[in-house]
Amino acid sequence: MTLLSKSKAIFVRLLFGAHGTLAVVALVNITGFQWFFLAECLVAVSLLETFVTLKVNKHAEWKWFLPSVFLYLLWIVPPIVLLESYAMDYRHFRLDLSDTGRCFVDFNDACVSQNGSVIYVEDGGDDLSNGVLDQTTYDYARHYALVFQQTMMLVLIGGRWLGPKGALTRDQLSQLLLALTGMAADMLEFVTETVKLEETACNYLLIYIILGIWAWSLLQFTLGLTATKQKKSRVVGPSPSINPITSIATCCETEMWALMVSVIMQDGPYLTMRLYIMFTVQNFGQTMIFFTAKNGILFLLQVYRLYVVIIERRRAGRKGRGREAGSEDEDEEGVFEIEEARTPTTPVDEF
Structure with missing residues (x-):
């Protein structure tokens, strides 16, 4: 340091x-x-x-x-x-x-x-x-x-x-x-x-709910969601056993965590609160409609991005498994050919 x-x-x-x-x-x-x-x-x-x-x-x-x-x-x-x-x-x-x-x-x-x-209020009054x-x-x-x-x-x-x-x-x-x-x-x-x-x-109830949602969203500043893991070089050898915890950590990469945190801690609660204010207290002001629409679009875009990341992750996993299977087949063929080359010829019958 x-x-x-x-x-x-x-x-x-x-x-x-x-x-x-x-x-x-x-x-x-x-x-x-x-x-x-x-x-x-x-x-x-x-x-x-x-x-x-x-x-x-x-x-x-x-x-x-x-x-x-x-x-x-x-x-x-x-x-x-x-x-x-x-x-x-x-x-x-x-x-x-x-x-x-x-x-x-x-x-x-x-x-x-x-x-x-x-x-x-005078002194002594209520x-x-x-x-x-x-x-x-x-x-x-x-x-x-x-x-x-x-x-x-x-x-x-x-x-x-x-x-x-x-x-x-x-x-x-x-x-x-x-x-x-x-x-x-x-x-x-x-x-x-x-x-x-x-x-x-x-x-009072609405004000405290608004302040509570605002305080909840501020907790995003305490999270370091941009720290990414270094890619490790692959070692040739047998494929390791699948660990559920490692699989979840690998699937939920930094981008996915950041998107889920934004949806859960900011855009989702903000959109819900604004919709509640619009339809419960009948506030359909121009500013309220604009910011509600903005939160709604951001919410949908983040959910769509989550879907894209998950699909791309699955495709990458399938391609990786396909390459591993192909490399294993090539290794088996190579071993088979080498073994055939080293097999001695059948001895000639002396009789």
């Missing part, structure tokens, strides 16, 4: 820790949740993970799973979810004051003119909005939730780029970064566009 690899690994983890700490501080200042400073215990866990990674792994990074990215997500995602929940409490509070029964996300125009100024009675605080919560959602994507991509490559080649790393950029744009659009819809903004 070179000094440069160690320096990159330490720098990336410092970047993750600094950004996570900023999110924790912003959450505590906006909401007053002092107990959330306990999240800074992740500093000790991150230091332990850094020590183990640098001590054990010669590439200064793990191959299939990235613990540093997982710890960063544990650090940054809960503050974003709590800020969104905090803002939703205020929207419910204003919804209860409204005579129109509409759920507003922005209160600078229509909602303020209809409902007037914000009603503050808190009707779970502590969220200030529109300025609501605006801060929404603003910082969006800021941390955007900067988190930049930090994840930048950290993967600036960090040690591990066992990846430069070609694999470039492909990974391009894939992560496209994934990040789709994730950011999903969480920002669906949360601010009027039909979902005041629905």
Whole structure:
């Protein structure tokens, strides 16, 4: 392990820790949740993970799973979810004051003119909005939730780029970064566009399902799906016995794993959620239709690509078995000819 690899690994983890700490501080200042400073215990866990990674792994990074990215997500995602929940409490509070029964996300125009100024609870009164009675605080919560959602994507991509490559080649790393950029744009659009819809903004269940699907899709950043196995040279000899585990690992190559992960963790859940919003809450907006169609096309293309990869894999397996059978027949013929050549002639009868 070179000094440069160690320096990159330490720098990336410092970047993750600094950004996570900023999110924790912003959450505590906006909401007053002092107990959330306990999240800074992740500093000790991150230091332990850094020590183990640098001590054990010669590439200064793990191959299939990235613990540093997982710890960063544990650090940054809960503050974003709590800020969104905090803002939703205020929207419910204003919804209860409204005579129109509409759920507003922005209160600078229509909602303020209809409902007037914000009603503050006097000391000793009942808190009707779970502590969220200030529109300025609501605006801060929404603003910082969006800021941390955007900067988190930049930090994840930048950290993967600036960090040690591990066992990846430069070609694999470039492909990974391009894939992560496209994934990040789709994730950011999903969480920002669906949360601010009027039909979902005041629905606790839908908001938490949306945030849960978004957090689930973020786990893709913790997987190293571009690491490929080196092809081993074949050794002439008897064909080995078929191991079921080895057969499955060989069949499910990196491309198949990447496609299945994308279908299960992103495009499939995103498409399902958008279709649910369209047909359940009757939101047929132009933007919703476009992104639903985009997710549907991506989902179908990935399923089709999976089908193509499986078919090509089976064809390659049949050709390989055919070549092996042909080579075995040639070897048997050669042995037979050599044996005939070495067979002694029949001795002449002396009698």
